[in-house]
Structures are given as structure tokens and as C-alpha cells.
Amino acid sequence: MSVWLSFLLVLLCSWSLSDLVAEACTCLPIHPQDAFCNSDIVIRAKVVGKKLMKDGPFGTMRYTVKQMKMYRGFDKMPQVQYIYTETSESLCGVKLEVNKYQYLITGRVYDGKVYTGLCNLYEKWDRLTLSQRKGLNHRYHLGCGCKIKPCYYLPCFVTSKNECLWTDMLSNIGHSGSQSKHYACIRQKEGYCSWYRGWAPPDKTIINATDP
Structure with a gap:
């Protein structure tokens, strides 16, 4: 009986350890x-x-x-x-x-x-969108002073002018959504941050802050 009990304890510990290792890497979505x-x-x-x-x-x-x-x-x-x-x-x-x-x-x-x-x-x-490639070259660095705030459940709100609300997870949990694929969060001339979609960085006179 003691031999079987020892075997079961070792087996249970092995299962617990493997489950712990399997779940050891957990990452939050990132824009x-x-x-x-x-x-x-x-x-x-x-x-x-x-x-x-x-x-x-x-x-x-x-x-x-x-x-x-x-x-x-x-x-x-x-x-x-x-x-x-x-x-x-x-x-x-x-x-x-x-x-x-x-x-x-x-x-x-x-x-x-x-x-x-x-x-x-x-x-x-080759899986990156054209907007993501443009972001790497031109746009993303313009928004490093902004904060992208993830929204997992409604309601969600921005709490400061430097935030952009990221809502991809509401309909694309674990997948890349429209804001990830096509938008950058850019600081505008008024000092607030908003989502930007376009083929060139925003200039000082024209601002395209179309919401996703």
C-alpha cells in the first residue's frame, strides 16, 4: 500500500509541476x-x-x-x-x-x-499590414509619449488627454484587430493623443483623428 501511495503522490506532483510550467508564460495583449x-x-x-x-x-x-x-x-x-x-x-x-x-x-x-x-x-x-510597416518607419515613435489603454470590458473610459482607448480585445480576444493593424496613437498639436490613420505622419495644419 505504501508503495502505491508513494507512486500516486509522485504522479500527482508531476502533473502539478507540468501544469505549472505549461502555464508559466502568460502575456497580455500588446499594441x-x-x-x-x-x-x-x-x-x-x-x-x-x-x-x-x-x-x-x-x-x-x-x-x-x-x-x-x-x-x-x-x-x-x-x-x-x-x-x-x-x-x-x-x-x-x-x-x-x-x-x-x-x-x-x-x-x-x-x-x-x-x-x-x-x-x-x-x-x-510579410504578415504585417502596410500601416504597421508605416508605423515602424514614421508614426510609432511620434506616439511614445502617449498611453494606449486596453479595454477588455465595457464601459471603458480615457482618464487623461494622453490616452487612446484600445478596444480590439472586445471583439478580437487574442487576435490583432483594426486598431492594432491600421492605427497609431499620436499626440496632436493641441496636446492630446488620439488614434491616427493615414499614409503620412500628421503635419502641423492637417489632423486626421478619425476614430477606429
């Missing part, structure tokens, strides 16, 4: 503009190699990248050669394919290394 503004590094790159590094308790995956363009991070690391991530998705590690796609990759710099994970923004370049 591409926030991902841009809150990252040390934002690049367009192609993965050309990978290597498992034996550091830390579970190791780290090191991706070798060919940087096509840098959108943010010139002052921290003008040329990125390696991207580091955890080996397991349960620990927020990302899996990138070698010699297949160009990616938009955002990350943070620690001890001279660039790290990314599931809670950072990474996406195949």
Missing part, C-alpha cells in the same frame, strides 16, 4: 506601437542559424540573424548579430525558422545581448 516604444531593439531580420547555448538551468537558444533594417536601438546596438531566447515556449521562448522568413523582432538588451520572448512582439514580415 505594436507599445511594443515598439517599450523595446530596446526593433529590427527586421532573417534568421540564418541557431545554436543551443548551455547557460542557465534550461539552456538558451541563440539565433544568428542577418539584420535588414533597424527601427529602434541605434544607441544601444547598431548592428544585431545574435538574438537570445529561452529554449521552451512555457518559459516564454520563441521559435524562429532558419533561412525561410524575414521577421520583425523586438527585444531588450541585457549585458550586451539582445533577448526576445513570447511577450515581445515578433512576426513574419
Whole structure:
């Protein structure tokens, strides 16, 4: 009886541990503009190699990248050669394919290394909308002083003039909605922030603050 009891306890503990690890990485939705503004590094790159590094308790995956363009991070690391991530998705590690796609990759710099994970923004370049690409080049940096406020349940309200209400989650939980795909939250000349959609950054005389 004691042998079976010990076996059951070990089995239950194993289940509990696996459930804990599986649920260890939980990320809140993030608008591409926030991902841009809150990252040390934002690049367009192609993965050309990978290597498992034996550091830390579970190791780290090191991706070798060919940087096509840098959108943010010139002052921290003008040329990125390696991207580091955890080996397991349960620990927020990302899996990138070698010699297949160009990616938009955002990350943070620690001890001279660039790290990314599931809670950072990474996406195949050809899946980005034209507005998102324009945002990376021109618009997102104009809104880094604004705050994008997520709305999960109605009613939702902005509480200051520098906020834009992000309502994609009301109808696109876990998916990219219209505001994520086509809008940037930009500070206007009156000092308040509002959603902007257009083909060029707003100038000093014309403001397109069309609501999504």
C-alpha cells in the first residue's frame, strides 16, 4: 500500500509541476506601437542559424540573424548579430525558422545581448499590414509619449488627454484587430493623443483623428 501511495503522490506532483510550467508564460495583449516604444531593439531580420547555448538551468537558444533594417536601438546596438531566447515556449521562448522568413523582432538588451520572448512582439514580415510597416518607419515613435489603454470590458473610459482607448480585445480576444493593424496613437498639436490613420505622419495644419 505504501508503495502505491508513494507512486500516486509522485504522479500527482508531476502533473502539478507540468501544469505549472505549461502555464508559466502568460502575456497580455500588446499594441505594436507599445511594443515598439517599450523595446530596446526593433529590427527586421532573417534568421540564418541557431545554436543551443548551455547557460542557465534550461539552456538558451541563440539565433544568428542577418539584420535588414533597424527601427529602434541605434544607441544601444547598431548592428544585431545574435538574438537570445529561452529554449521552451512555457518559459516564454520563441521559435524562429532558419533561412525561410524575414521577421520583425523586438527585444531588450541585457549585458550586451539582445533577448526576445513570447511577450515581445515578433512576426513574419510579410504578415504585417502596410500601416504597421508605416508605423515602424514614421508614426510609432511620434506616439511614445502617449498611453494606449486596453479595454477588455465595457464601459471603458480615457482618464487623461494622453490616452487612446484600445478596444480590439472586445471583439478580437487574442487576435490583432483594426486598431492594432491600421492605427497609431499620436499626440496632436493641441496636446492630446488620439488614434491616427493615414499614409503620412500628421503635419502641423492637417489632423486626421478619425476614430477606429
